[in-house]
Amino acid sequence: MSESKRELIMNAALALFVERGFDGTTVPMISEKAGVGAGTIYRYFENKEALVNSLYQKYVGEFLEGLQDGYPRTSDDIREQFRYIAKQTIRYSKSNLSALLFVDSHTNGHYLDEASRDAYMKMRKFLCEFIEKGQKNKVIRPLPADALIAIIDGAFIALYKCIMAGEIEETPELLAGVEEACWDAIRIH
Incomplete structure (x- = not known):
């Protein structure tokens, strides 16, 4: 289950980074698109x-x-x-x-x-x-x-x-x- 959440985060981040760039993408945007809490992102990635x-x-x-x-x-x-x-x-x-x-x-x-x-x-x-x-x-x-x-x-x-x-x-x-x-x-x- 944890791997699927990591993949959800990575896929959401990929889509947002392509669409909005690094500076235009926030962690809350990634968590919303991935359907996970922002804290979940920090379990997998430091920042x-x-x-x-x-x-x-x-x-x-x-x-x-x-x-x-x-x-x-x-x-x-x-x-x-x-x-x-x-x-x-x-x-x-x-x-x-x-x-x-x-x-x-x-x-x-x-x-x-x-x-x-x-x-x-x-x-x-x-x-x-x-x-x-x-x-x-x-x-x-x-x-x-x-x-x-x-x-x-x-x-x-x-x-x-x-x-x-x-x-x-x-x-x-x-x-x-x-x-x-x-x-x-x-x-x-």
Whole structure:
């Protein structure tokens, strides 16, 4: 039973942090949305910062695990590796869009602790290693890795916002086309 209350709290906090941001979300708002007393939140989390950091570490870790699981690390085919990263990003976006939006909007938060920053750096390192390998092989544009990651990240997040809003219909052809367009944006032509 206690695990389900913790999950209720985390799910409520996720929704509110995505909708209102960290500073616009209060513990009483979280407790109301979760259907638990504010004191219950403090049984699981020392404060709002501990809660946001738990969420951040959870979702960055899940996303990175999804990227790494089955990643063709030993392949020299940069295009194949990019296709895999895009496929896993799409898969994660479909089932965890709120988590991806949360991570995206909280990455530079002043309230993130060292463990959260370390989790982010592990994910960033994975993506930078991919970019740097592609640049070394003269397949990916010689721009800063963070700029290239932002191009890809921004495209997928904006796409899924449009899909969730009903502005664009998600089809396999659309996803394949967006993946190809993102590849075209970062590769050397």
